[in-house]
Amino acid sequence: MKNFNKFLSLILCVxxxxxxxxxxxxxxxxxxxxxxxxxxxxxxxxxxxxxxxEILTLDMEDVFDLIxxxxxxxxxxxxxxxxxxxxxxxxxxxxxxxxxxxxIKQIIKLVKKGENEEALDLVDEILSDLGDSTTDDEDxxxxxxxxxxxx
Numbered sequence: 001m002k003n004f005n006k007f008l009s010l011i012l013c014v015x016x017x018x019x020x021x022x023x024x025x026x027x028x029x030x031x032x033x034x035x036x037x038x039x040x041x042x043x044x045x046x047x048x049x050x051x052x053x054e055i056l057t058l059d060m061e062d063v064f065d066l067i068x069x070x071x072x073x074x075x076x077x078x079x080x081x082x083x084x085x086x087x088x089x090x091x092x093x094x095x096x097x098x099x100x101x102x103x104i105k106q107i108i109k110l111v112k113k114g115e116n117e118e119a120l121d122l123v124d125e126i127l128s129d130l131g132d133s134t135t136d137d138e139d140x141x142x143x144x145x146x147x148x149x150x151x
Contacts, residue, residue, distance in 0.1 A: 064120060
């Protein structure tokens with residue numbers, strides 16, 4: 001029994017030393033990152049670089065997948081984030097924003113109740129509406145390109 005206790009103590013000491021060395025390495029890496037961040041390096045692309053409409057579309061696609069997989073908690077977080085994103089979409093009128101926000105609220109209620117099929121149908125409806133909005137924008141761009149071809 002005495003040997004076992006010594007062996008267990010040795011294992012705990014090794015584990016403690018390992019965790020301390022990992023912690024020290026993380027601290028060194030963190031301070032190095034701070035020093036590197038002061039250099040003139042190009043910023044990494046983030047979601048804030050994307051238009052709000054695209055962020056909203058990506059959020060709804062993620063929600064669809066999460067509900068389909070049964071991950072209610074993550075789906076609810078993204079839905080609440082999407083509600084805030086609706087307000088930022090410049091391509092929508094205030095009526096369209098309120099309709100979309102109401103649909104998202106309805107999805108939240110359905111997910112909380114566990115009515116996933118109805119929630120998926122509503123998410124699919126929103127995605128098709130958002131797809132129509134992005135298609136309209138792309139049509140406008142292609143029309144402008146056609147105008148330049150005339151010259």
